[in-house]
Amino acid sequence: MTVLDAQMISDMREAPAAVRRQSDGLAEVLPVLADRLRRMPPQVVVTCARGSSAHAATFGKHLIERYLGVVVAPAAPSITTIYHQPLRLADQLFLAISQSGESSDIIEQAAAARACGAVTACITNDPASGLARACEFVLPMAAGPELSIPATKTFIASVAALARLVAVWSEDKALARALTALPDRLAAAGDLDWSCVLERIAGAESLVTIGRGPTLAIAREAALKLKETSDLHAECFSSAEFLHGPV
Numbered sequence: 001m002t003v004l005d006a007q008m009i010s011d012m013r014e015a016p017a018a019v020r021r022q023s024d025g026l027a028e029v030l031p032v033l034a035d036r037l038r039r040m041p042p043q044v045v046v047t048c049a050r051g052s053s054a055h056a057a058t059f060g061k062h063l064i065e066r067y068l069g070v071v072v073a074p075a076a077p078s079i080t081t082i083y084h085q086p087l088r089l090a091d092q093l094f095l096a097i098s099q100s101g102e103s104s105d106i107i108e109q110a111a112a113a114r115a116c117g118a119v120t121a122c123i124t125n126d127p128a129s130g131l132a133r134a135c136e137f138v139l140p141m142a143a144g145p146e147l148s149i150p151a152t153k154t155f156i157a158s159v160a161a162l163a164r165l166v167a168v169w170s171e172d173k174a175l176a177r178a179l180t181a182l183p184d185r186l187a188a189a190g191d192l193d194w195s196c197v198l199e200r201i202a203g204a205e206s207l208v209t210i211g212r213g214p215t216l217a218i219a220r221e222a223a224l225k226l227k228e229t230s231d232l233h234a235e236c237f238s239s240a241e242f243l244h245g246p247v
Contacts, residue, residue: 008148015153019160020183022142034169042093048075052151053097056158059217067170077105080112090117099154101129110134150228206233
């Protein structure tokens, strides 16, 4: 096992504690943000993220549309940073996700969205980051330092924060109850023996991951992790579209 492998495993093992710790960090800000969104319901939610954070945003899109019926669309930061076109986001929710909170294009778009009158919120692992300063509402991941290059616990923490936002905003008690059990479920999943999967994929040079609905974001993240850790070509498809494309 390499040092990088050990760091990644260590980060993954810390995910249950991070998700449990996150609950306290969000206890004050989530009710305030949710109250604002209920008093002035947005017609659209615009997300802004890159890489693993963008996959977390895809998961958030499913939850927000499913539980609240609000359309969610990803932003293209270049519209602001390169073309300097302001977006009409007055009273809409702009939600940025960034582990470091220091991606310059995401910070610039968050600042532009706030200047346009959007309700701006961010999920970040650094509450003192540039992105946090640019947004009105800051939702801390509370994941702690991530040592490995492939994001593991910060991706899980981002998804958990999105689920908590939706649970409070929608006032869905069943979802809220499920989230209280999440740290223990994550710990149990980490203790499972996944070695049987290795026998099937060890000789692969190319892989396809498939998901739909809440699992589409997970499939996208799995494809990214296979590329980052195993130097494999991996591509994600929605199961609803797979038969219309490569098959």
